[in-house]
Amino acid sequence: MSTLSVQDHHGVHHDEHGHEHHHDTFLTKYVFSQDHKMIAKQFLITGIIMAVFAMLLSILFRIQLAYPDKAFPLMETILGRFAPEGRMDPNFYLSLVTIHGTIMVFFVLTAGLSGTFSNLLIPLQLGARDMASPFMNMLSYWLFFLASLVMIGSFFVEKGPAGPGWTIYPPLSALPKAMPGSDMGMTLWLVSMVMFVASQLMGGINYVSTVLNMRTKGMDLWKMPLTIWAFFLTAILGVLAFPVLVAGVVLLIFDRSVGTSFYLSDIVLGGVPQPFEGGSPILFQHLFWFLGHPEVYIVIMPALGISSEIIATNSRKPIFGYHAMVYSLIGITVLSFIVWGHHMFVTGMNPFLGGVFMITTLIIAVPSAVKTFNYLATLWRGNIRFTPAMMFAVGLVSFFISGGLTGIYLGNAALDINLHDTYFVVAHFHLVMGSAAIFGMLAGVYHWFPKMFGRLMDEKLGYLHFWITFIGAYLVFFPMHFMGLDGVPRRYYAFTEFESFERWLSVNTFITWAAIMAAVAQVAFLFNFFYSIFFGKKTTQNPWGSNTLEWTTPIERIHGNWPGDIPTVYRWPYDYSKPGHDEDFIPQTVPYSETMSSNLPHDFENNPVGMDEYNKWTNTQRSNEEVK
Amino acid sequence: MAQIQQKDRVDYMPKKFVMWLIVFASFMIFAALTSGFIVYVGGKGKGLSITIPPIFLYSTITIALSSLSMFLASKAAKQLKFTMQRLFLWITIGLGIAFFVLQVNGWSQLVDMGVYFVNPNASQSFIYVFTGMHLLHIVAGLLLLLNSLVGSYRNIPQVKRIFWMEMSAIFWHFVDIIWIYLYVFLLLNQK
Numbered sequence: 167m168s169t170l171s172v173q174d175h176h177g178v179h180h181d182e183h184g185h186e187h188h189h190d191t192f193l194t195k196y197v198f199s200q201d202h203k204m205i206a207k208q209f210l211i212t213g214i215i216m217a218v219f220a221m222l223l224s225i226l227f228r229i230q231l232a233y234p235d236k237a238f239p240l241m242e243t244i245l246g247r248f249a250p251e252g253r254m255d256p257n258f259y260l261s262l263v264t265i266h267g268t269i270m271v272f273f274v275l276t277a278g279l280s281g282t283f284s285n286l287l288i289p290l291q292l293g294a295r296d297m298a299s300p301f302m303n304m305l306s307y308w309l310f311f312l313a314s315l316v317m318i319g320s321f322f323v324e325k326g327p328a329g330p331g332w333t334i335y336p337p338l339s340a341l342p343k344a345m346p347g348s349d350m351g352m353t354l355w356l357v358s359m360v361m362f363v364a365s366q367l368m369g370g371i372n373y374v375s376t377v378l379n380m381r382t383k384g385m386d387l388w389k390m391p392l393t394i395w396a397f398f399l400t401a402i403l404g405v406l407a408f409p410v411l412v413a414g415v416v417l418l419i420f421d422r423s424v425g426t427s428f429y430l431s432d433i434v435l436g437g438v439p440q441p442f443e444g445g446s447p448i449l450f451q452h453l454f455w456f457l458g459h460p461e462v463y464i465v466i467m468p469a470l471g472i473s474s475e476i477i478a479t480n481s482r483k484p485i486f487g488y489h490a491m492v493y494s495l496i497g498i499t500v501l502s503f504i505v506w507g508h509h510m511f512v513t514g515m516n517p518f519l520g521g522v523f524m525i526t527t528l529i530i531a532v533p534s535a536v537k538t539f540n541y542l543a544t545l546w547r548g549n550i551r552f553t554p555a556m557m558f559a560v561g562l563v564s565f566f567i568s569g570g571l572t573g574i575y576l577g578n579a580a581l582d583i584n585l586h587d588t589y590f591v592v593a594h595f596h597l598v599m600g601s602a603a604i605f606g607m608l609a610g611v612y613h614w615f616p617k618m619f620g621r622l623m624d625e626k627l628g629y630l631h632f633w634i635t636f637i638g639a640y641l642v643f644f645p646m647h648f649m650g651l652d653g654v655p656r657r658y659y660a661f662t663e664f665e666s667f668e669r670w671l672s673v674n675t676f677i678t679w680a681a682i683m684a685a686v687a688q689v690a691f692l693f694n695f696f697y698s699i700f701f702g703k704k705t706t707q708n709p710w711g712s713n714t715l716e717w718t719t720p721i722e723r724i725h726g727n728w729p730g731d732i733p734t735v736y737r738w739p740y741d742y743s744k745p746g747h748d749e750d751f752i753p754q755t756v757p758y759s760e761t762m763s764s765n766l767p768h769d770f771e772n773n774p775v776g777m778d779e780y781n782k783w784t785n786t787q788r789s790n791e792e793v794k
Numbered sequence: 795m796a797q798i799q800q801k802d803r804v805d806y807m808p809k810k811f812v813m814w815l816i817v818f819a820s821f822m823i824f825a826a827l828t829s830g831f832i833v834y835v836g837g838k839g840k841g842l843s844i845t846i847p848p849i850f851l852y853s854t855i856t857i858a859l860s861s862l863s864m865f866l867a868s869k870a871a872k873q874l875k876f877t878m879q880r881l882f883l884w885i886t887i888g889l890g891i892a893f894f895v896l897q898v899n900g901w902s903q904l905v906d907m908g909v910y911f912v913n914p915n916a917s918q919s920f921i922y923v924f925t926g927m928h929l930l931h932i933v934a935g936l937l938l939l940l941n942s943l944v945g946s947y948r949n950i951p952q953v954k955r956i957f958w959m960e961m962s963a964i965f966w967h968f969v970d971i972i973w974i975y976l977y978v979f980l981l982l983n984q985k
């Protein structure tokens with residue numbers, strides 16, 4: 167039956183697309199493409215552009231934090247009315263922080279990361295010709311593109327972009343008159359995010375359906391690479407969590423424009439009491455964080471999956487604890503829906519409820535820890551190849567540990583009274599989510615660049631990029647822990663009015679320069695990336711000696727992925743350095759019958775016929791020995 | 795023939811699965827809204843404190859009947875009885891439109907009762923959000939039904955016709971069940 171379906175697919179494919187091959191216009195090939203590989207590249211390049219934009223925003227507000235008293239005439243030239251006389255407008259500072267956070271969390275680390283690698287790898291590593299619904303996939307990209315345009319476009323409205331923070335808590339987000347960043351900019355933020363959510367839902371639904379329905383023959387769930395497991399569970403999280411954000415935003419829009427009071431109560435604006443009565447701002451926080459916490463795992467899980475794959479390949483060792491890895495991903499997926507309250511410990515939450523959220527939060531640290539131990543055990547005594555991708559993957563592990571540890575402190579309801587809304591939180595999530603996920607994404611780019619563009623990126627520039635970024639990220643975020651412990655609050659425009667925080671000014675200046683250094687290092691990446699697309703070294707079929715299916719496709723990246731039949735899969739993807747085999751990797755497409763010398767009894771656990779063959783073979787081997 | 799059908803079934807499977815996932819995602823919106831209601835009522839101590847007007851009972855009966863006729867239409871399509879299929883599809887669409895009209899009427903009855911959308915007791919505003927969000931889904935469902943209806947008049951392959959019928963059936967039964975859920979939820983929370 168499965169053979170049948172594979173071949174049928176091929177047939178159908180020819181009927182439907184056979185003619186298009188020759189008539190691909192520029193528009194259908196590069197713009198409105200329905201090919202998952204092209205859509206992946208579109209997501210990647212849009213994501214990179216958004217990342218650069220958001221990074222520049224962060225440099226702008228870091229300059230403000232380092233030199234709160236200084237005027238920079240250049241700033242007025244660039245920002246115009248947002249920096250009168252070279253001093254940044256406080257409201258614009260808030261907008262910068264908001265848009266930086268929004269773009270990084272949603273546009274780069276959600277759409278850029280999942281959009282690129284789920285699209286690229288799900289069909290390629292599972293052995294499918296394309297996604298379940300290529301048309302919806304294309305729509306998903308174009309909605310994302312529109313959302314990006316609107317988000318960036320909000321810089322051009324009179325009062326500037328949205329300013330209530332990436333979490334858009336009401337009342338600031340619900341009252342257009344509350345501050346400049348609550349007005350038109352906020353409206354555009356909402357418009358952009360509605361499109362974004364629609365895009366993510368279309369993408370996610372496609373990923374789930376493809377993984378469940380379109381695997382090639384032999385690819386049962388337990389033979390899927392960990393990348394696919396991670397993308398699959400991420401997509402499920404997204405499909406369940408994003409609609410909740412929609413619900414919260416719908417109520418917010420009614421409060422904003424119709425005058426309902428879901429979130430608003432007892433508001434006085436400029437001395438004038440407002441008609442809103444009876445609403446609950448806490449309700450918004452519940453709805454937001456019910457999405458928001460799963461969202462942070464939507465960001466990190468694909469990065470974790472990517473690094474599993476890269477670390478196993480480049481350690482030339484089977485991944486340690488494959489099943490444990492999958493079960494921790496599943497555990498994280500389930501648990502991430504019951505911990506959202508840890509963002510709300512200080513909202514006047516019932517202490518008993520706070521205790522419940524504290525316990526669930528500490529429990530979710532367990533699967534996270536299992537994953538890090540498994541990474542370390544995979545590296546342990548491996549035959550490590552330090553490719554740039556590997557460096558970034560190991561960097562992810564480092565950030566995930568150092569950022570995850572502080573999560574345990576924040577998860578304690580009592581400690582959080584001190585730490586909430588301070589730079590300690592900023593340090594926590596920039597390490598565990600920001601840096602770790604970006605490193606995962608960069609690792610993926612270096613590793614699968616040959617699959618996307620048929621060329622290799624330059625290694626030396628890759629190492630340069632890695633080391634400066636790695637050191638820079640720690641220099642930026644590590645000192646923030648100490649600021650947070652001292653009580654320095656986040657999202658403040660300047661600390662000049664607080665005597666007790668004055669001593670942190672030198673640290674802030676230091677952080678800013680470290681951030682500038684790390685930002686400059688990204689030029690090495692950008693140059694490497696765009697230069698290598700056109701002039702990089704041509705790649706070989708399987709440059710990293712990898713087991714997964716994507717490296718069996720032709721370098722030319724044809725429509726439909728494989729020229730003939732889709733290959734059949736016989737084994738799990740982590741047969742690296744298997745004793746008895748002449749090479750240090752055995753691709754998934756190699757049947758056990760061709761690797762008699764390296765087979766192990768447990769390869770045939772659910773396969774009595776194979777087991778018989780195996781026993782027969784070992785017996786003959788043994789009798790041959792005796793003859794000798 | 796059997797051969798061809800099997801081929802197409804393999805091809806349509808993932809797409810049908812897509813519809814199920816859309817259903818799950820929509821369900822989460824309603825789950826979130828009703829949870830929001832519970833959080834609001836629990837936090838503010840303000841309940842609905844009205845009795846749900848009987849018109850919503852009539853609309854509930856209407857949509858339940860439309861689900862029945864949808865079921866009959868699907869059955870007819872599978873047995874290749876096309877006139878029956880069309881008839882029942884027309885009935886389903888008619889009932890769907892009737893449901894829409896009843897709901898909007900329900901709104902005006904609520905307004906007459908003094909239960910406004912802009913309301914210091916947001917639990918009453920929630921009624922409008924529930925029904926409004928649901929009506930959006932009704933509109934989407936009606937479009938799907940229309941698509942199946944048009945398909946039943948056009949000369950397209952049988953498998954495709956059945957595929958479209960299945961897609962609209964999944965969605966239509968879903969909006970039906972969601973409404974019953976919302977209605978029961980409101981009943982349980984009324985005065």
Ligand code: HEM
Nearest residue numbers: 462466508509531570573574576577586587591595598599
């Ligand atoms: C090891 C398990 C983790 C624990 C116990 C944990 C705990 C916490 C807690 C309690 C907070 C709230 C702090 C506060 O606002 O006062 C927090 C904030 C945050 N965490 Fe984690 N966390 C963990 C892992 C992660 C991961 C893996 C990510 C992302 C990939 C992440 C991203 C965030 C973000 C973005 C925030 C701040 C949101 C904001 O207020 O803007 N955390 N974490």
Ligand SMILES: [Cu+2]
Nearest residue numbers: 459506508509
């Ligand atoms: Cu959280």
